Amino acid sequence: MDPIALSIFDLFKIGPGPSSSHTMAPMLAGLDFLELARSLPLQAKAQARGVTVQLFGSLGAAAEGHGTVRAVLAGLMGQDPGHCPPDLLDRLGIDPDQAQAVDLHGAVIEVRGRDIRPDRLVHDFPFQNTLVFTLNGPNTSDEPLLTRQYFSVGGGFLQWPGQKPPRRGQPVHPYDSMRSLKARMEEFGLSLHRLVLENEMAVSGLDEAGVQAGLDHILAVMDQAVQRGLAAEGVLPGPLGLMRKARKIHERAMGKRRPVDQFLAFMAACAFAVAEENAAGHVIVTAPTCGSSGVIPAVAQVMRELLGVSEQSLREGLLAAAAVGFLAKHNATIAGAEGGCQAEIGVASAMAAALLAQATGYGVQVTENAAEIALEHHLGLTCDPVRGYVQIPCIERNAMGAAKAYTAYLIASDVVPAMHKVGLDEVMAAMRDTGRDMCTKYKETSLGGLATCMVTC
């Protein structure tokens, strides 16, 4: 297998929720198709009359609740997730017949929300979440001027046939599994966070100060999402009429008599805060996805405010968390549509457990064990967002993922590391295989589980 050559900035993406695979990646697909269309000869662009987009798999089944149509429109209008104004997304979601101008540089065409349509749930494309973009000519019977398939493979990552790998450096300490990662650490006498940092510098081309600045920015955006979510009140968008709860949980956490209750309620409030911000379509950091974006910030906030962990230790913890996310992406999946919620909240919980272990000074074996325990106890978790909205069960699930991360960290740090039986590589393989065997309806389609058993009228 090829070595992992991902950047931490591929994994921790900043942008609007509610879904990395259904919102961020479709926006990137729209932007890429716009650039492709702009590269056509002027004569072809002059003939263009519009764009149609087919949404296959869970992308179509859960398009409404994930804001997929407005995300594609925004991409076609030249927006990218890191810079798209949330109020533009809000406006694009209102009227499916409202024409939006798409500037092809030399010709301007109109695209409407109704041009972006759900298609088959079951199909033959190699990835469950597929988008097919077509630039149409003057007559519907004409050959399309341009067409391209895009695969949204989780965590906001996008692939397409014939895609050229981005030009970037190669890792200086190549690994493709936890086992080989530990072997490289031993070979070069490096700590886990130092190895990830040196690989990051080689892959991204940034110097150490640049990587540290990027980590600080990620931690700052996570913190901002916590603070905004703790201050916000009201009803979240969508038909569920779900009230925000983070502020109330936070207020009541402070009044709890027992310190252990205060601790757990504070962590839950922070996880709710970010998950509610995500559900509102506001800016969060994928960690590793939008739906699971509350787990790591909640644990980080607890470490800052209740455990007194320094910012430098948090940076080092985030590098360890990134290594766990890389391994999951490389050897299994981080997409709910591919592996169910074990791949999102389960991986987020494993990353958070690694963050805790690394940032509080434990070695690689405790860090691996903590991540393994956290993921092991999410195995088999299905993805069943009610009515396709990343709200129920997703918001509460972020709080549960944070609590499991903390418990996993406690278990791992309290036993002799060598007594641990299951390795991170084994549990990742189990997660991958469980995801493959999982019935499609439990993989972000809203056709099974809570999504069909909960009465939402």
Ligand code: SF4
């Ligand atoms: S159930 Fe889990 S995987 Fe599915 S959308 Fe919600 S958070 Fe993501």
